[in-house]
Amino acid sequence: MKVLMGEVISLNRDDHWVHFPDGAICWDNEVIVDIGLRSEVVARYTDATIIDKSGCLILPGFIDCHLHFPQYEIMGSYGEELLGWLNKYTFPEEISFNQQDKAEKVARNLINNMLSNGTTCGVFFSSSSYKATQVLFKNLATLGLRGVVGKVAMDRFSPEELIVLPEDEYTQTKQLISEFHNKEGRLTYALTPRFAPTCTEALLEVTQKLRAEFPDLLLQTHYAENKAEIEWVQELFPQHKSYLEVYNHYDLLGDKTLLAHCIHVEDEDLKLLQKTKSKVVHCPTSNLFLGSGLFPYERFDEYSIDVGFGSDIGAGTKLSIWSNLLSAYEIQKMRGKSLSPKELFKLATLDSAKILGMQNKIGALEEGMQVDLQIIDPKKHKLLNDRFTRELSVEEKVFSLISLCDDRATDSVVVAGEFVCY
Ligand SMILES: [Zn+2]
Structure with missing residues (x-):
């Protein structure tokens, strides 16, 4: 099992934002088993490998x-x-x-x-x-x-x-x-x-x-x-x-x-x-x-x-x-x-x-879904980092990413539970 810590942003299949500024995702093999506040998720899976990406955003791939x-x-x-x-x-x-x-x-x-x-x-x-x-x-x-x-x-x-x-x-x-x-x-x-x-x-x-x-x-x-x-x-x-x-x-x-x-x-x-x-x-x-x-x-x-x-x-x-x-x-x-x-x-x-008929498998960070995600580090992108120094709502953050983000800000990527090299 792995627990990944960072700021989690996703859209649920019921159309609601999932946003944990201090969040964590736990997965077992390829599948998400838990997602929530970092302190709570970490406490529930004491044997899991911890991956600390504090300061980064965790989003669906x-x-x-x-x-x-x-x-x-x-x-x-x-x-x-x-x-x-x-x-x-x-x-x-x-x-x-x-x-x-x-x-x-x-x-x-x-x-x-x-x-x-x-x-x-x-x-x-x-x-x-x-x-x-x-x-x-x-x-x-x-x-x-x-x-x-x-x-x-x-x-x-x-x-x-x-x-x-x-x-x-x-x-x-x-x-x-x-x-x-x-x-x-x-x-x-x-x-x-x-x-x-x-x-x-x-x-x-x-x-x-x-x-x-x-x-x-x-x-x-x-x-x-x-x-x-x-x-x-x-x-x-x-x-x-x-x-x-x-x-x-x-x-x-x-x-x-x-x-x-x-x-x-x-x-x-x-x-x-x-x-x-x-x-x-x-x-x-x-x-x-x-x-x-x-x-x-x-x-x-x-x-x-x-x-x-x-x-x-x-x-x-x-x-x-x-x-x-x-x-x-x-x-x-x-x-x-x-x-x-x-x-x-x-x-x-x-x-x-x-x-693609894959809506129960990929596209959102939710329990039961495959672990396909991207980790973004705003510090790697000067303009994004400067933009993120102010208080932004989740929608403002997402729209700033749409407007400004590119591959410079990618920290790492996970497909089916595995960190991939590129
Ligand atoms: Zn074409």
Whole structure:
């Protein structure tokens, strides 16, 4: 058993702040068994190993519900919108992931960088390479980040080196599922058609078939990010009423479906998202960087559609979820709305856990939950430290972190009860 002492801040699943300025968390193996005032918790577990992080904040680890493993090194590439971004930067870079040593190097660097930013769970698009996807799974297992991974399915409008034909996609995907899905405890597989334009009908049918065979898998794709993309889908699939209807036609919607972006969405499609209980992933820094549009946050609330949160690197510009949350706040400000500190914090913790079906496991520091947490030392970050010299409420503290915090302030990170190295 371990007892970790410090200032505990979390949101409960019943939407209340948990705040113990002089607090402690006790865990046994991977699971939290107690949380409360330091003096009381310490007195209850006299045999436990004590870890004293006085002066630090203890918060739930972040969940990044959408990012691209092979785009890590093209972050910050200049000047394009979505389709130009894919052709000019993304596809050439993803071809290089057919080389195993490149995939190895990037997997290690990306995972370490995520951990150092307090992210404890990631939902990844790999490249279309079977071997690169294996490399990512193996590095997640070694380095300790919790992960959902999918090999990207794509078989048209992309370079030949990235194309995997439907029958090969079927075989390789089944192989990856049998090798990695639920095998390492913290790792699962997600079906990952890139987006409708790069998938032939035959490939969408293969995805439909895999989904029927493996109904417990998550499925992730992109949807309604950019206006040129939406027009292209309408040209490619004139028989379907809308972009979303293409996915619906192949039974790809549902409560295990994660749709990244969802910026330009008509009422009819909001109804379809609601009816199918499909989930949305908001990726603010990417939306700003590519000039894709401003996420219509309240519309999803109106239709009771669950929204989670993602960095979407490489088009996203920050691995720090704090920085991504600040962009989410700023986007709504530009639309004349203010997300509260609680709504923002919840997006990258409980709301994201919920869209992955993991809300009883991760996203909050509560008894019975997995021990996925980040420890922040304001003293390591000059501006944050100066800001924290005054009396702040828990909401003011959280919003200061959203506005100012980054990886400089991370002291350490725990995943499934173990301190991870990065
Ligand atoms: Zn993406």
